[in-house]
Amino acid sequence: MRGNNTRRVGIVAGSVAAAALALTGCSASPAAEEKPELSDEPVTIGLTWWGGDARAEQTQAAIEAFQDEHPNITVEPQYADWAGYWDQLATTTAAGDMPDVVQMDELYLASYGARGALSDLDQLGFEAQNTEEDALATGQIDGVQYAAPIGVGVYTVFANADLFEKYGVELPDDESWTWDDYAAVSQELTDKSGGEITGSTLIGGWDAGSVKYWARSAGSELFGEGGEVTLDPQSLADMWQFQLDMIADGGMQDAAAIVESQAAGIAGGALATGKVALGVIGYNTQLTALTEASGADIRLLKLPEPEGVDPNFYKPSMFWSVASTSEHPAEAALLVDFLLNSETAADIIKTERGIPANSAIRDYLLSDLSETDQAAVEYQDRVTPGASPVVTPNGASGVEGILQRYTQEVFSGQTEPLAAAEAFVAELQGEIDAAQ
Incomplete structure (x- = not known):
């Protein structure tokens, strides 16, 4: 989760970004009749996130591991600091060129999801494994799963x-x-x-x-x-x-x-x-x-x-979402699945993006976590969260x-x-x- 300084700097930038998105006139994509299929041909997809150099190094290593498993898929990474990320994302969204997989924050989920910029992950065949319903609900708008929580905290x-x-x-x-x-x-x-x-x-x-x-x-x-x-x-x-x-x-x-x-x-x-x-x-x-x-x-x-x-309540550290404009939604969903549900990715990323929402991955990592990360997990197990709060509405970022x-x-x-x-x-x- 972001530090307080970073969050405050990003408030203005994020509000501007959300306003820019509102002007794009994005409309909801039609419901998919069938789940998209993976291609056997070479495919290139984009992945974007906010964060510093350490996160970039870990994410790049995870990308390389994914590409080793799926040699026909090339992932093009891009990232920015928190303050610039949302303006950059709003610009690419307005141009119809949002990267296929985007790191999303709860404050801006409604600004993008409700305006049709994000895909319904269920329609893409993505399955959030071993994740509690209240944690999954943090990425839903009107029951539609626009985002999959990477990590959760209390x-x-x-x-x-x-x-x-x-x-x-x-x-x-x-x-x-x-x-x-x-x-x-x-x-x-x-x-x-x-x-x-x-x-x-x-x-x-x-x-x-x-x-x-x-x-x-x-x-x-x-x-x-x-x-x-x-x-x-x-x-x-x-x-x-x-x-x-x-x-x-x-x-x-x-x-x-x-x-x-x-x-x-x-x-x-x-x-x-x-x-x-x-x-x-x-x-x-x-x-x-x-x-x-x-x-x-x-x-x-x-x-x-x-x-x-x-x-x-469960607070998502951040989410992965798939752009509704993606030309390769099956591959994008496959990348999200890899990042959230594979032990290979977990070995690389560990808890850098928060304590995993996937309880099986959390248990897999537990013995290798630092004492303080283990204490954070143990505390979370002691807390009984209530129902997930409503996602921050569009305009309230x-x-x-x-x-x-x-x-x-x-x-x-x-x-x-x-x-x-x-x-x-x-x-x-x-x-x-x-x-x-």
Whole structure:
């Protein structure tokens, strides 16, 4: 999953890309009567993704392994960093030249899938093997499988066990604790450290996952099936107010420190630098990166859950999709199958794109994973996710930029929580309506 810095840089670029796609006038491709057949002739297909050099090297190695198994298929790779990827993809889509296989993100899935730019994977004969239905649903729009999840994660509290031990504070029992317990242990950490650290950093307001979690805890959802914003503003206001109270009591970093921590990304944030002992900064799949950056014993704790409610959910790290304009859809689907379901590809890619959604591949890799990756898998097995949230609607890909702006207004005292929550809902709905 992407770091916080990268995500924020990409918000604007991704919104522009989605807008560009909206102007292409893509229409849904007709339903295929028969599954496409593989060709015996030489075939060339394109594969595109975002990521750095390490991902490029691994993906190229996987491509070469695929080509060894299918010598008549040539895969032409291309990649970009997150900020430029979506503009590049929108440009090729508008020109009718989208690469055959594309790496897709949940924020932009509806922008491409609902406008006919992506193929129905079921019609191509692709089978997502050993993948839970709720994980598969993260790549569906109106029941159509436009994307296959590569990896999945679940929301988590990160805890620096070294700091808990240093200041004589017991790690909480995450099977039974409440948010009030979270606030109390955060305050205890601040007090027992004599102010050397603050108990907690941010627990919500910088990413859509936090809003979804608090909304689901209160019986609401961020988005409804029709693509509308169904969030009860009170649940968002309650999340903000809870943190304001913690800040006032000293158990949570102040607004300026939170902004600084978020801007520094996972490797430079308050958890990595030992300024705090607790925080909700993302998903279990980030454990290895945070541990390497901090050098500390970082533990994963379940978020407090209301009794009888499962507010957590599967978050896809990213997807593979096939372009509806592909001239070789059978070969494209075969490549997706290889990348997701083959042990050969798993040996190369491992968990670079997240903990595999394919449970058989996850089990195959488990013994060779690092201790922190194994801990992330074990944590994910402890969590009981609820139903998959509705995919981010077309027009709402800028949700996190909007959320961050209102969060900063609330934390700085410019806007009252409920007023900000109501404004957030109205603005986000306006973005969705404008994209229709």
